[in-house]
Amino acid sequence: MSSPKTTRWGILATGGIAITFTKDLLVDPKTRGVNNVKHTVVAAASSSSASRAEQFLKDVGASSDAKAYGSYEELVKDSNIDIIYIATPHSHHYQNAMLCLEAGKNVLCEKAFTVNAAQARALKEKAKEKGLFLMEAVWTRYFPLSIYVRELITSGKIGPVARVLSDNSMATNPEETWKDGKHRMVNPDLAGGALLDLGIYSLTWVFQTLYHTQDPKTRKPPQVLAALKSYGATKAADEQTTIVLNFPRSDEAGGDAHAVATTSLRIATTPGGNADAPGIRIQGPKGEIQVFPPAFRPTRTKLILSDGTVEEKNWAPFPGPGAGSGWYNGFGGGKNAVGEGHGMFWEADEAATALVEGRKEGKYEGLDESILIMEVMDEVRKQGGLQYPEKIETTKYPTQL
Ligand SMILES: NC(=O)c1ccc[n+]([C@@H]2O[C@H](COP(=O)([O-])OP(=O)(O)OC[C@H]3O[C@@H](n4cnc5c(N)ncnc54)[C@H](OP(=O)(O)O)[C@@H]3O)[C@@H](O)[C@H]2O)c1
Structure with a gap:
């Protein structure tokens, strides 16, 4: 059996779900029977300060040589990164994902993928043009x-x-x-x-x-x-x-x-x-x-x-470092049992596997399906009269938010 390939992750944003995802990401994949890939976090960025990114890296238990950046623009220039996980509010996904793709980085972007379908289509086009991997992080699909x-x-x-x-x-x-x-x-x-x-x-x-x-x-x-x-x-x-x-x-x-x-x-x-x-x-x-x-x-x-x-x-408990590890994960103040993973590593395994196999999309939800779901949500908002401010609905890149 060949040895697992390591994927080097950059984390864009330092909020609630970024912490949960990154802690899960750093759990040994063997604990869930995954032997083809491994993950490492090589950098994280906060839009507010490098010290916040530094604290984030400490909190999640990343290696001490991981880089902390005080802007997303610096992060996307880091040549050690294979893929960037985007964990900003959905209003920002389009601008942030474009930034990553333009810089030649593969992307795993939190849900909802974008604010509307036009933005999702533009991201798909950009990823195709650049030959990059792009996937919406709907973690539940990978359970x-x-x-x-x-x-x-x-x-x-x-x-x-x-x-x-x-x-x-x-x-x-x-x-x-x-x-x-x-x-x-x-x-x-x-x-x-x-x-x-x-x-x-x-x-x-x-x-x-x-x-x-x-x-x-x-x-x-x-x-x-x-x-x-x-x-x-x-x-x-x-x-x-x-x-x-x-x-x-x-x-x-x-x-x-x-x-x-x-x-x-x-x-x-x-x-x-x-x-x-x-x-x-x-x-x-x-x-x-x-x-x-x-x-x-x-x-x-x-x-x-x-x-x-x-x-x-x-299906509980989910795999993880296990009882006696002293390790905890969870979201929004909720804690899972000691040693129990949150379940976000399965989508990360799929993204890493796609990179190893040279695939440009996720296996259980391709970009056309993400776009179709955004189209459904567009139609729902149209029927319900819900429109967001133009600066977050636009496909114009770059737009300052
Ligand atoms: N998969 C899941 O289970 C799950 C669960 C919760 C949320 N989510 C998704 O993940 C995304 C983030 O959610 P969250 O709960 O992590 O949010 P959060 O705790 O508010 O964190 C968002 C982070 O984005 C960055 N950010 C950049 N510009 C911002 C702005 N103008 N306002 C607020 N934050 C800004 C901030 O980090 P820095 O500035 O330090 O970079 C902030 O900490 C959302 O799209 C949400 O739908 C997914």
């Missing part, structure tokens, strides 16, 4: 749990998927939690609102089960009908959005299929932090697959067939 669900579907276990119900909602009190309206969850200048932040996962489950599993040669984009409730305090961000989708399919493939994707900042998928009701239900004539909340990091599935068969699976 073994997601692979299992997609395999259940393609093996015909529940018959052709007829309907998907998918929710990703978070019971916050937005007026209290984000009082000044500046936080990226509610701030229109940062493309705030439920749709782009949380609804992307509701759509991820719809697309990975009902679209991605279809033959790429014949699958068609869905028709979309949406209701969007604006968040009163900042006016131009959604607090709740509901999307009905119709996926046209041939009669041989099961005919048209429907989905309902929902998201909210104010109500829960299941109240009180419980995960006892499925937030995602994938239904076919022979049965149903249930996925339990949260939609972005699920750990439990249930297959219920019409013949009475029930198969429950618990």
Whole structure:
């Protein structure tokens, strides 16, 4: 067996998810049975100061020779970097990804990929022109749990998927939690609102089960009908959005299929932090697959067939350095059990594997699918009358944000 190839990462931004991702990235891939790639962090950049980047590198446990930069412009010039992970608010993804691609760097960019589909298309074009790898970091798609669900579907276990119900909602009190309206969850200048932040996962489950599993040669984009409730305090961000989708399919493939994707900042998928009701239900004539909340990091599935068969699976704990390691990861103040990874390393493994194999796109969500999902969100925003400031909707590069 050949030895694992090392991918050298640069981290662009030092906020919450950058910390979670980078800590996961530095876990030995062998702990999850991955032997073809290894990861190292060679640099990080903060838009505010080099000292913040330095602190970040210490906090995540990067090697002491990793470089700390006080600007993203310096980071992209570092010739030791193979790929840059972008973890700024979605309003900034387009400008930041263009900066990286223009400098000849491969990119893994957080969700939502961009603010709109035009920006996503422009990034795809730029990556193609430069011969670079580009992938949206929808980590959930790379979970073994997601692979299992997609395999259940393609093996015909529940018959052709007829309907998907998918929710990703978070019971916050937005007026209290984000009082000044500046936080990226509610701030229109940062493309705030439920749709782009949380609804992307509701759509991820719809697309990975009902679209991605279809033959790429014949699958068609869905028709979309949406209701969007604006968040009163900042006016131009959604607090709740509901999307009905119709996926046209041939009669041989099961005919048209429907989905309902929902998201909210104010109500829960299941109240009180419980995960006892499925937030995602994938239904076919022979049965149903249930996925339990949260939609972005699920750990439990249930297959219920019409013949009475029930198969429950618990996917926790996720792999990691393990008990006794004294190592912790988590997100937003939440901590996983000691030694348990968050699950962001699987998307990093895929990006690194693509680099080794010379692929320019991710295996479980190519750029055309990311663009299509952005098109759906554009249509939802159009129907709901939600437009963000021009400087973050534009494809003009560079634009100062
Ligand atoms: N995959 C997931 O599970 C997951 C979870 C949460 C968030 N996300 C995505 O990751 C992205 C970042 O989210 P986050 O929760 O990490 O946000 P965050 O904690 O607010 O961090 C964002 C970072 O971006 C940088 N930044 C640059 N310009 C900024 C500006 N004008 N305003 C605010 N920050 C700015 C800052 O770092 P420096 O200036 O130091 O570089 C900041 O710390 C979002 O697109 C979000 O959707 C993904």
